[in-house]
Amino acid sequence: MRRVVVAEVKREAEAVICVGLVDPHGRELPDWTPGSHIELVSGEWRRYYSLCGTRDDRNRLSIAILREPEGRGGSVHFHDTVKPGDVLHIAGPKNHFHLDETTTRYTLIAGGIGITPIIAMADRLKALGKPYVLHYCGAGRRTMAFLERVERDHSAALTLHAGDEGCRLNLPSALSSLAEGEQVYACGPERLLEALGSLAEKWPEGTLHVEHFTARSNILDPENEHAFEVVLADSDLTLQVGNHQTLLEALTSAGVDVPSDCCEGLCGTCEVAVTDGNIDHRDLVLSRTERDANDRMMACCSRAAGKRLTLAL
Numbered sequence: 001m002r003r004v005v006v007a008e009v010k011r012e013a014e015a016v017i018c019v020g021l022v023d024p025h026g027r028e029l030p031d032w033t034p035g036s037h038i039e040l041v042s043g044e045w046r047r048y049y050s051l052c053g054t055r056d057d058r059n060r061l062s063i064a065i066l067r068e069p070e071g072r073g074g075s076v077h078f079h080d081t082v083k084p085g086d087v088l089h090i091a092g093p094k095n096h097f098h099l100d101e102t103t104t105r106y107t108l109i110a111g112g113i114g115i116t117p118i119i120a121m122a123d124r125l126k127a128l129g130k131p132y133v134l135h136y137c138g139a140g141r142r143t144m145a146f147l148e149r150v151e152r153d154h155s156a157a158l159t160l161h162a163g164d165e166g167c168r169l170n171l172p173s174a175l176s177s178l179a180e181g182e183q184v185y186a187c188g189p190e191r192l193l194e195a196l197g198s199l200a201e202k203w204p205e206g207t208l209h210v211e212h213f214t215a216r217s218n219i220l221d222p223e224n225e226h227a228f229e230v231v232l233a234d235s236d237l238t239l240q241v242g243n244h245q246t247l248l249e250a251l252t253s254a255g256v257d258v259p260s261d262c263c264e265g266l267c268g269t270c271e272v273a274v275t276d277g278n279i280d281h282r283d284l285v286l287s288r289t290e291r292d293a294n295d296r297m298m299a300c301c302s303r304a305a306g307k308r309l310t311l312a313l
């Protein structure tokens with residue numbers, strides 16, 4: 001954990017604030033890459049936010065926070081309490097949404113507050129001189145963060161889709177003619193990412209890269225789970241994973257150290273190798289082919305499809 005001071009809190013759009021964080025002693029902060037996030041910590045509140053400032057300014061990390069009254073409370077807490085001079089803590093930066101800089105052409109799609117990692121990617125692609133198009137969707141201009149910056153810096157690549165102006169994004173037509181090797185990076189609401197996921201089924205694997213705000217299907221509901229047995233082949237150990245616990249929890253309780261980070265199936269840190277048994281994959285990390293291979297799983301959320309799994313642990 002690193003101590004940081006809130007240098008600025010700025011209204012960025014309706015219900016969106018941009019928070020600038022600096023080192024308490026004026027030192028440089030860690031470098032980061034487009035798609036990176038930090039974990040912002042205030043008392044018991046911990047939330048992940050994508051970095052969206054300019055990488056040239058090594059003294060400041062910037063994040064944007066959408067106030068979500070229907071959410072789990074973190075965004076409302078930060079909106080209502082964070083002010084300049086506050087001391088907060090951060091973990092990271094970490095990047096689970098890497099921009100592959102080697103490809104020749106890019107389509108970037110941002111829905112609402114999903115602009116935060118996407119704007120950093122657009123900045124980078126522009127600096128690299130790579131061809132890209134940027135679709136930015138929102139309910140209306142008043143709700144769309146960084147609109148002025150996006151229009152100023154990326155006007156040649158930008159198509160704005162403001163819902164209240166009647167110009168919604170038509171995904172099939174926007175993505176009807178992907179060039180060979182073109183990659184698509186998207187961040188936004190789950191319905192946008194699901195629609196993209198359906199389209200991507202026809203694309204070459206590895207074309208679509210998405211950042212989910214939250215995991216969808218990994219909430220543990222003991223009434224609908226079954227317990228299973230896990231054999232740790234390398235340790236000569238057999239564990240029971242109850243219907244009320246995750247595989248990661250069972251491993252940790254048994255003293256088996258598996259690194260983890262998001263605990264929501266988003267980051268890939270807790271991957272373990274599987275040598276026997278069928279996996280019920282619930283993460284958002286593995287590709288179709290990787291899932292079908294049935295040889296690795298995310299311990300924080302995925303489970304056994306049957307009664308038993310053997311892990312190379």
Ligand code: FES
Pocket residue numbers: 259260261262263264265266267268269270271283285298299300301
């Ligand atoms: S800890 Fe992030 S996927 Fe499991």
